[in-house]
Amino acid sequence: MSVIVIGNRAVGKTSMIVALAKGTKNVQVIQPNANSLIERFSNPKTGELAGTFEVKDPISLSLSINLSSRKGQEFEVRWIDTPGEYWSNPKTRETNPKEWKKLIETVRNSKSVVLLLPPYLYRSRSVELKEGEEPEELDPQTWKTQLKNWLAFLRKNCPKVQHLLITIHKADLFSNNLDEDEQNWQYDPDQLFRWSDYDNHIRKTYFDLAYDIIREHNSQPPYISPQFFVTTIHKPNLLELPWVYLGSHLAHDYNF
Ligand SMILES: Nc1nc2c(ncn2[C@@H]2O[C@H](COP(=O)(O)OP(=O)(O)OP(=O)(O)O)[C@@H](O)[C@H]2O)c(=O)[nH]1
Numbered sequence: 001m002s003v004i005v006i007g008n009r010a011v012g013k014t015s016m017i018v019a020l021a022k023g024t025k026n027v028q029v030i031q032p033n034a035n036s037l038i039e040r041f042s043n044p045k046t047g048e049l050a051g052t053f054e055v056k057d058p059i060s061l062s063l064s065i066n067l068s069s070r071k072g073q074e075f076e077v078r079w080i081d082t083p084g085e086y087w088s089n090p091k092t093r094e095t096n097p098k099e100w101k102k103l104i105e106t107v108r109n110s111k112s113v114v115l116l117l118p119p120y121l122y123r124s125r126s127v128e129l130k131e132g133e134e135p136e137e138l139d140p141q142t143w144k145t146q147l148k149n150w151l152a153f154l155r156k157n158c159p160k161v162q163h164l165l166i167t168i169h170k171a172d173l174f175s176n177n178l179d180e181d182e183q184n185w186q187y188d189p190d191q192l193f194r195w196s197d198y199d200n201h202i203r204k205t206y207f208d209l210a211y212d213i214i215r216e217h218n219s220q221p222p223y224i225s226p227q228f229f230v231t232t233i234h235k236p237n238l239l240e241l242p243w244v245y246l247g248s249h250l251a252h253d254y255n256f
């Protein structure tokens with residue numbers, strides 16, 4: 001399966017895969033190992049995670065996911081990390097038209113898309129964020145407009161998408177308290193996980209302000225209704241849910 005990850009600059013796309021590679025309760029990256037991924041994405045001079053500026057080739061990952069149908073179900077995943085600069089800054093598209101075309105082509109052919117959004121109300125600023133790295137804090141209205149634009153973009157450019165996952169990432173910075181969600185929504189392969197209840201809960205708690213936009217989106221072709229998440233690299237139980245969700249559906253779709 002191929003999974004493409006999109007979202008504005010510094011929203012946390014690359015960090016998400018690096019954090020996942022460290023392993024969670026139900027998702028293990030078998031190959032490549034976490035250290036080699038970290039090295040690959042880091043600035044060799046500072047050792048810190050570097051921003052992604054080029055349209056890169058997909059990374060092949062071997063994942064093992066505990067599903068209720070089978071523990072340790074293995075998947076080969078082509079992970080496509082994208083440079084946020086192209087999404088955040090339209091000028092980049094004009095100065096690198098070939099790269100932009102390549103990116104759009106990849107999006108068009110993707111069946112699984114993960115869109116990362118920033119939180120719209122911060123609890124506090126993270127010490128991890130460096131000067132100039134984070135766009136201005138989003139007020140709810142601007143956040144809504146961005147979501148609306150993303151959904152219009154996806155409707156236009158993702159005719160083949162079967163799984164659209166939208167997550168508010170860096171949710172540890174969000175004004176809501178996540179501890180309860182982390183407690184209540186742990187995936188346990190031995191118990192039934194009600195994805196639609198989880199989706200309803202996340203929608204109501206975090207996406208309610210965009211209710212009208214989401215409803216309008218769902219009523220328009222090609223009718224790709226998203227599954228909603230909140231994630232943060234600091235809470236592995238929440239971070240793994242999009243991958244367990246994809247695993248459960250893809251195992252079913254492709255009849256593993
Ligand atoms: N507080 C917090 N910070 C995070 C989280 N995920 C990523 N970050 C920080 O956000 C910054 C940007 O992360 P990246 O993974 O480089 O973001 P990106 O979306 O890949 O950015 P581009 O490659 O420029 O498009 C880094 O300083 C990360 O440490 C998170 O869940 N919580």
Ligand SMILES: [Mg+2]
Nearest residue numbers: 013014051052
């Ligand atoms: Mg990146």
